[in-house]
Amino acid sequence: MMLEVENLNVHYGAIHALKGVTFHLQEGEIVALIGANGAGKSTTLNTISRLNKPTAGDIRYRGASIVETPPQDIVTKGIVQVPEGRRIFPKMSVVENLEMGAYIFSDRQRIEADIEMVFGKFPRLRERRKQLGGTLSGGEQQMLAIARGLMARPQLLLLDEPSMGLAPIIVEQIFDIIREINQQGTSILLVEQNAQMALSIADRGYVFETGKIVLEGDAGDLLEDPMVKEAYLGGG
Amino acid sequence: MNKQSLQKSAGSGLVFGIIVIFLALIGFTVVFSGLIQKVLGQSLGVGQIPSISNFFIFLGFLGIWNGWRASRQDKHETLTLAKVLMRAAVAGLSAGVLVMLYGFVVGGLDARGTDMRKYLSMLSSDSIKFFLFNQSLVLGGLIHVGFSTLMALVGGLLAFGSERSQQQVRTNRTKIQKWSQSTWLGKVQGNPYVTYVLMGIVLLLLVLLPRTWGAYWNYVMGTVGIYVLLGLGLNIIVGLSGQLVLGYVAFFAIGAYTFALTTSPEPHNLVWNFWIALAVSVVAAALSGILIGLPILRLRGDYLAIVTLGFGEIIRILLKSDILKDFTMGPRGVRNIAGPTLFGRSFTSDVDFMYLIILAVLLSIFLAKRWQESSIGRAWLAISQDETVAQATGVDTQKYKLLALSLGAAFAGLGGALFASRNQFTGPEDHALMVSINVLVLVIVGGMGSIPGVVLGAFTLKGLPEILRELESYRLLVFGALLVVMMIIRPEGLWPARRPKLEVPVGQDNEPVPLPATAGGEK
Numbered sequence: 001m002m003l004e005v006e007n008l009n010v011h012y013g014a015i016h017a018l019k020g021v022t023f024h025l026q027e028g029e030i031v032a033l034i035g036a037n038g039a040g041k042s043t044t045l046n047t048i049s050r051l052n053k054p055t056a057g058d059i060r061y062r063g064a065s066i067v068e069t070p071p072q073d074i075v076t077k078g079i080v081q082v083p084e085g086r087r088i089f090p091k092m093s094v095v096e097n098l099e100m101g102a103y104i105f106s107d108r109q110r111i112e113a114d115i116e117m118v119f120g121k122f123p124r125l126r127e128r129r130k131q132l133g134g135t136l137s138g139g140e141q142q143m144l145a146i147a148r149g150l151m152a153r154p155q156l157l158l159l160d161e162p163s164m165g166l167a168p169i170i171v172e173q174i175f176d177i178i179r180e181i182n183q184q185g186t187s188i189l190l191v192e193q194n195a196q197m198a199l200s201i202a203d204r205g206y207v208f209e210t211g212k213i214v215l216e217g218d219a220g221d222l223l224e225d226p227m228v229k230e231a232y233l234g235g236g
Numbered sequence: 237m238n239k240q241s242l243q244k245s246a247g248s249g250l251v252f253g254i255i256v257i258f259l260a261l262i263g264f265t266v267v268f269s270g271l272i273q274k275v276l277g278q279s280l281g282v283g284q285i286p287s288i289s290n291f292f293i294f295l296g297f298l299g300i301w302n303g304w305r306a307s308r309q310d311k312h313e314t315l316t317l318a319k320v321l322m323r324a325a326v327a328g329l330s331a332g333v334l335v336m337l338y339g340f341v342v343g344g345l346d347a348r349g350t351d352m353r354k355y356l357s358m359l360s361s362d363s364i365k366f367f368l369f370n371q372s373l374v375l376g377g378l379i380h381v382g383f384s385t386l387m388a389l390v391g392g393l394l395a396f397g398s399e400r401s402q403q404q405v406r407t408n409r410t411k412i413q414k415w416s417q418s419t420w421l422g423k424v425q426g427n428p429y430v431t432y433v434l435m436g437i438v439l440l441l442l443v444l445l446p447r448t449w450g451a452y453w454n455y456v457m458g459t460v461g462i463y464v465l466l467g468l469g470l471n472i473i474v475g476l477s478g479q480l481v482l483g484y485v486a487f488f489a490i491g492a493y494t495f496a497l498t499t500s501p502e503p504h505n506l507v508w509n510f511w512i513a514l515a516v517s518v519v520a521a522a523l524s525g526i527l528i529g530l531p532i533l534r535l536r537g538d539y540l541a542i543v544t545l546g547f548g549e550i551i552r553i554l555l556k557s558d559i560l561k562d563f564t565m566g567p568r569g570v571r572n573i574a575g576p577t578l579f580g581r582s583f584t585s586d587v588d589f590m591y592l593i594i595l596a597v598l599l600s601i602f603l604a605k606r607w608q609e610s611s612i613g614r615a616w617l618a619i620s621q622d623e624t625v626a627q628a629t630g631v632d633t634q635k636y637k638l639l640a641l642s643l644g645a646a647f648a649g650l651g652g653a654l655f656a657s658r659n660q661f662t663g664p665e666d667h668a669l670m671v672s673i674n675v676l677v678l679v680i681v682g683g684m685g686s687i688p689g690v691v692l693g694a695f696t697l698k699g700l701p702e703i704l705r706e707l708e709s710y711r712l713l714v715f716g717a718l719l720v721v722m723m724i725i726r727p728e729g730l731w732p733a734r735r736p737k738l739e740v741p742v743g744q745d746n747e748p749v750p751l752p753a754t755a756g757g758e759k
């Protein structure tokens with residue numbers, strides 16, 4: 001098993017944001033986490049990459065617990081998060097952003113090769129290589145955020161709402177790339193508001209509601225589920 | 237000519253008139269003219285009224301500015317000569333007439349023997365006569381009107397010319413670039429030998445100047461050098477790693493006192509070797525950076541600023557208090573601090589000390605530059621822009637923030653030790669809040685994150701006030717105004733850190749392509 005999250009509880013002060021969340025992800029899967037705003041999806045990702053600390057529960061990566069691992073070591077283990085909201089480094093150029101993504105590596109040649117690799121996936125970024133991150137368009141920033149995540153050579157990629165605020169055609173492209181990344185061997189945990197899109201590329205999915213998982217299943221089944229249809233797919 | 241634009245010109249002229257009157261009321265016309273006189277190298281005794289020609293220079297600047305402002309009303313319109321001259325003339329005339337009226341009022345009152353100083357302490361009879369160019373009421377007023385109009389016209393012409401040349405530059409930019417690359421100038425730029433020659437000249441100056449310009453300037457420039465050290469350190473903390481630390485003086489104090497207490501006969505009778513004490517001071521400051529850093533690592537932004545502000549004050553108050561009196565001599569401070577020695581020879585003359593400070597500055601610049609350009613610098617930059625994301629890319633943010641604090645503190649420690657050693661004394665008041673503020677301001681004025689900016693900022697902040705000393709009590713006011721003006725003209729600092737600016741791809745993809753067309757994996 002690649003990732004097992006067991007009875008995860010997270011508090012922000014008095015707010016009980018995650019109330020015993022349990023799920024897993026197999027090697028090679030795309031797993032979608034869907035749910036309304038504030039349901040705890042981002043919190044889950046942040047806790048896996050240790051930007052948050054859980055108050056109870058366990059997270060195991062390939063069998064070993066990582067709840068006590070500091071965030072920089074999580075990255076070295078191959079779990080990389082692309083945070084919500086296109087958070088690129090605004091005052092670094094595209095190339096510098098990518099180099100930051102490879103911060104844990106020091107082999108110059110390999111980094112150069114990886115930059116070429118992600119430019120292959122996002123040709124748009126190659127055109128903008130010297131432009132400052134902050135001056136990119138929203139879509140370009142999201143591409144850069146994902147590309148930067150890839151630079152750390154993730155085995156498990158945590159994507160937080162890659163489609164947020166983007167035009168439909170770009171969403172399609174980004175999801176194509178996510179599928180491609182997955183086919184090249186990276187497992188993906190995908191948080192999405194756009195349930196339709198997420199479930200269409202995912203193998204399995206979990207539905208969050210106020211800090212709990214209320215539904216889980218194969219992506220195809222969830223797409224057909226009346227409750228999911230009602231709540232997240234714009235009526236049934 | 238459209239009426240609205242002329243009304244606008246008249247309005248902006250009146251504002252300038254009011255500015256001139258205001259400056260006259262607070263006595264600045266005299267002060268500035270005096271300053272110009274000094275800058276031009278003529279002497280001027282205290283309280284003496286400067287010569288009229290300098291007043292003309294002062295008014296000339298204001299007038300030109302007035303004309304310039306009035307003639308450029310809309311960024312998007314193309315200026316014609318007639319438009320510009322009309323606007324400038326209207327602005328100059330309205331400013332001049334307003335000033336003339338003011339001249340009539342104060343001049344008239346003065347002629348009737350009213351002592352205006354009862355109401356405004358700067359309005360002496362002399363200064364009023366000065367304002368009227370030592371002429372009669374009417375003639376003085378008319379000179380104001382005429383000169384103001386004339387200068388505004390000059391300003392308008394300048395605006396017109398600069399607008400034209402900018403248009404030229406815009407259309408010819410690529411041409412000029414190509415041309416300059418093919419000529420001598422282009423070859424000189426980017427040629428490493430030119431850099432070496434320039435560095436050689438600077439080095440030569442650094443060697444020669446301390447010997448020639450006398451003890452006073454060695455003292456002033458020594459202070460500038462110490463502030464360069466402080467600026468380099470705070471630049472690492474604030475400019476690079478993005479932690480707004482306001483109590484920076486704490487590290488300066490720790491450096492100064494460590495050095496003082498280990499080299500002064502009183503109170504501990506430790507008389508360590510200069511260099512050992514210096515090294516210990518630097519290390520002590522660096523350690524204190526870590527100690528102070530540990531509890532505050534989680535704080536960000538305003539909270540960090542406020543908490544660290546406290547540290548600076550706590551140290552000063554502790555030093556001053558009776559609690560530590562036996563240990564640090566309390567408010568009296570530590571005297572007879574040792575100067576530098578080398579191979580048994582002590583070299584404490586102002587020239588020697590200047591050299592020592594120059595060496596320290598050069599070494600520090602070298603180190604700071606190396607750190608900034610290494611992967612450490614990258615990590616700092618990432619932390620300063622988005623700490624969470626930096627963490628998500630695998631940067632050990634805690635470690636690098638602590639590292640920034642302790643390295644920054646080390647520079648302050650070095651500065652403090654040199655400062656104490658040079659003055660042979662240090663007391664609590666050397667370590668007041670003002671030091672922190674000054675250093676922060678110099679980093680901001682110079683340009684956050686920029687090493688040349690720090691040097692320039694230190695000169696501006698610690699050298700310029702010495703030059704402005706002539707202005708006596710107005711010094712800080714003028715200085716503040718200068719800072720404000722500077723930040724308006726160069727909001728990113730005098731010498732901003734060189735980050736790549738938006739760069740439009742050149743060549744065949746020059747046209748911005750609509751995003752969907754080429755984005756994503758196709759192509």
Ligand SMILES: Nc1ncnc2c1ncn2[C@@H]1O[C@H](COP(=O)(O)OP(=O)(O)OP(=O)(O)O)[C@@H](O)[C@H]1O
Nearest residue numbers: 012015017035036037038039040041042043044193
């Ligand atoms: N740093 C924080 N401090 C306090 N409360 C927080 C913090 N971060 C999240 N929360 C709260 O925890 C709950 C879950 O938030 P989370 O960001 O995980 O939601 P989400 O499912 O990602 O929502 P969205 O789809 O809107 O991004 C929310 O009620 C939120 O207000």
Ligand SMILES: [Mg+2]
Nearest residue numbers: 041042043084
């Ligand atoms: Mg979220």
